[in-house]
Amino acid sequence: MKTRTEIQERISALRQAMSARGLAAFIVPSTDPHSGEYVPEHWETRKWISGFTGSAGTVVITLKDAGLWTDSRYFIQAEEQLEGTGIRLFKDRLPETPSITEWLGSVLQKEDKVGIDGWVNAHQEAETLHRELTQNGLTLVTMTEDIFTSFWEDRPNLPQAPVFILDEAYTGASCTEKINRIKDTIARNGASAIILSALDEIAWTLNLRGNDVHCNPVFISYLLISKEGYTLYILEEKITDEVRSYLKGHQVEVKTYSALAEDLRTFKEKHQGILQISPLANEALYNLSFRYADTIVAPSPVALMKAVKNETEQDGFRKAMEKDGVALVKFLRWLKKAVPAGGETELSIDKKLYEYRAEQTGFKGISFDTIAGYKEHAAIVHYEATPETDVPLKPEGMLLLDSGAQYLNGTTDITRTIVLGPLTEEEKTDYTLVLKGHLQLQNAHFPAGTCGTQLDVLARIAMWKSGINYLHGTGHGIGHFLCVHEGPHQVRMNHMPTPLEPGMILTDEPGIYKAGRHGIRIENTLLIIPDQETEFGKFYQFEPLTLCPIDKEAIIIDMLTDEELTWLNNYHESVYNRLNPLLNAEEQAWLKEVTSPLKR
């Protein structure tokens, strides 16, 4: 935690830099040039300038005033962290809170200039800002220099972790094959070049992985693919001789990270034809492309290619799930004994879970920060235990545990709500409603062309009949040893048009959250596989990849239909059969018991 004075000094330094550039205000978002879920420290300018450590928020500094906009998850934390800094808290999404541009309109003079760093603002955000600032009589100035460089002295470097090759034995397709598919696909738009800036798309394309970003095995870079050649823009110290020679073998040239801007300025000297960029690219990249190349904007084709897993990746996922299943069975068996013995907390059990996973071959870390919420903590959807909030686990109520791991074969994401002791009737009813929703989606069959939005209700209809709903999505894609959240397909209440296809991965994670009481979520990862082809066309279904018992102790059997009971028993049978050979005799006996068929 920085002292209030330090924060004030930093704001002052920014104001001097702003004055020198004729800016009346500067907007500092929480994003980086690659729009990923986690931001490397180097780009944590919003945190550095404000002292506010939450994951979401935007700071706005004027020459005299300052504000932070953040959402309800962070109201209390932000109030504490901003105290004495001179930065005011604006509670986002409350009706009385002005938007950033409305507020700037009210405190600045007409024609005043508002600066942003084009590299860390997505084009779509910048476009919205531009429109709204103009409506408020102000001018947006998009900078291509990083204004913090001049006064942030001990700024962390760009991440320098070495990049490594993910063997074709894991990826099932070579870098060259993937690049050729990308070139063929953009050619249908009339484009002969594309810049990739999403880190997971670059990692997937090149069959490389890195360690630059928390939980995501990616590396900071841009990738230009054109008919004249391929260039990876990356800090060169991250490239070992092995990787350099591998890239050379695939005709991929390596240049330093910052060289992209320069190469864009001379684009037409080296390239003919049209350049494609994504509407999600950052504003600086967007502007450079439009200025120096014949550019079209279209969604990156890599998102969809990457979402549809090939046979090798699918088999890898199955292996990763066996490893994860073994770790989880060992953990659950331990937990059920450890809690009554006392001394365990939300944080301590997460360490234990990590140890079990770390024993597995090919383990490369967690895929996101564990959510371990006991009793009413589980009702806070994004709860993450800290030493301040941590509580002891007692032999009563339920523990919600949402966790995942990275393995060389694949990425996992699983939630179980675990019975630690006696439950209320309401807890059991809600648990069974969540289970019904989970099973209804997992066992759906659907025709080609169906999108996630169409299936979402299957996971909700049982709880809707009891006047209950959850406000998060029901399912998301998962990368193959990549990001745990990936698109473009999703299962949500709002409209997500991408059709579901065989080879896509989806989570199935309905939940019920009752503030101050309890939270329940049951999540498996599913693979879309072919079902049958009839006079009505092709139909698809789901194969559950996750292998882990669902706690039977909270189920009210009479609330399940015969079909649901059969589905659950079949799932448990396959969990037992797949994991049994990988466990010792005591673990086998425990698993046998917890996966034994439920009967009326």
Next chain:
Amino acid sequence: MKTRTEIQERISALRQAMSARGLAAFIVPSTDPHSGEYVPEHWETRKWISGFTGSAGTVVITLKDAGLWTDSRYFIQAEEQLEGTGIRLFKDRLPETPSITEWLGSVLQKEDKVGIDGWVNAHQEAETLHRELTQNGLTLVTMTEDIFTSFWEDRPNLPQAPVFILDEAYTGASCTEKINRIKDTIARNGASAIILSALDEIAWTLNLRGNDVHCNPVFISYLLISKEGYTLYILEEKITDEVRSYLKGHQVEVKTYSALAEDLRTFKEKHQGILQISPLANEALYNLSFRYADTIVAPSPVALMKAVKNETEQDGFRKAMEKDGVALVKFLRWLKKAVPAGGETELSIDKKLYEYRAEQTGFKGISFDTIAGYKEHAAIVHYEATPETDVPLKPEGMLLLDSGAQYLNGTTDITRTIVLGPLTEEEKTDYTLVLKGHLQLQNAHFPAGTCGTQLDVLARIAMWKSGINYLHGTGHGIGHFLCVHEGPHQVRMNHMPTPLEPGMILTDEPGIYKAGRHGIRIENTLLIIPDQETEFGKFYQFEPLTLCPIDKEAIIIDMLTDEELTWLNNYHESVYNRLNPLLNAEEQAWLKEVTSPLKR
């Protein structure tokens, strides 16, 4: 049926008129100025110029060539009717068929002019034509004169049926109340005037009905609502003294139908502020508005107002359904005896159904042309029996009967698939799958904000598990003694974003169609009503309005869940209780039997 020579003479006359106006081609659509489902004879120019009588199709005449574009429903009919006319058939939606604009691009010269009548082409269609013609090097000319007037000698007049008042006892809100709501709503867009051109919107607003259009109790007109006054543009002979005085009482001035164009040209002399028009308005209206008024385009607020029925309309629907239910019970009882006795056909039983409905008070005709399809005819989704296709009904297989009526209290739409004799196992299985889908949707509960697309899967998931699907929507809105199909809400596989609200009417009509074998559909009309309000917000549910037994003879009971069996039995119990007092003893006994609870 016109002779080939007559058609050729008409085409020649059109070509002369085109030449005189410098047009190289003219496009004749099937639509009229009000974009309704049924077109009055006056505007059936496409039928007149081509001799093709199908409901959908577009004719394109060049100076030397001619073509009709229509879809697969009409390929055979069109081929017969076009023979010898010189008009070629273009089979729409087949991959080898050029679009109209592609074809024109290939047969015309660069810069050639292609004419349309702006009054009978919707703005959105005209915009697409303009874009595509430009891409093909051609120019679109939007005419505001009706080119057919000069040479179509015995052209039917505009419909002249008198307009009548629908009493507030039926509508539950006065014309003035409705106009004020419309003014308040458009004011939120900054508009102070609106032109309504959709006939059902005008009828709803003014609490007037007419007889100008087949099955729809509407009248040809435009309605201008502005802060300076209200004007109904309509052939004045249709306005009785009573209606004139009623309109005057609500400050609605009456002018002749064609005066709208003139009034728009002088719009700014009489009106201040902004005029709102719908993106669905015709192109002539759209162009006049943009030329002579400060215009914004926004969906008409009346569509949504009209879709949400008030208490009086809801009660009216319940009464209309009792009448319709009585007619249907009498009919079904008769049918089950008449078919084995012999001599009945698809067409003859429709006459009988009409007679039973016509006995009901407040009956004002059918709400759409009956679909009565026996055996394999039922697999043709838009089948309408004609003397040529009509077949005798035998005591075997099933009859699909989709029909509806107009009553002063409301409009009905119901489908039953009726068992006439022995069935195959496949027929019973498919019938039960359709019933399961129907019941799952009818018994859904859902939170405020849910749209129809989200619920659609409930009606399909059971059949999807058997590799079966249907390609039509699951449900549509229904007007109150108005059009049997109305928006803006719908339940379909494609995205329909309008949230479902209490007071909206929806049909629930899944089906299974197996070409050459059988077709099954079960349809009730539902009303959205409140369910409960919880910590998760407001929830809604459906009240089934339709009162008519669902044929139990085709049900495979073991395919129904306990819940589905209970729902069906509860529905049948309420059908019996509501209709029983309105029937004679023999009918009561029959209804008792066919609505008695199904047991395993």
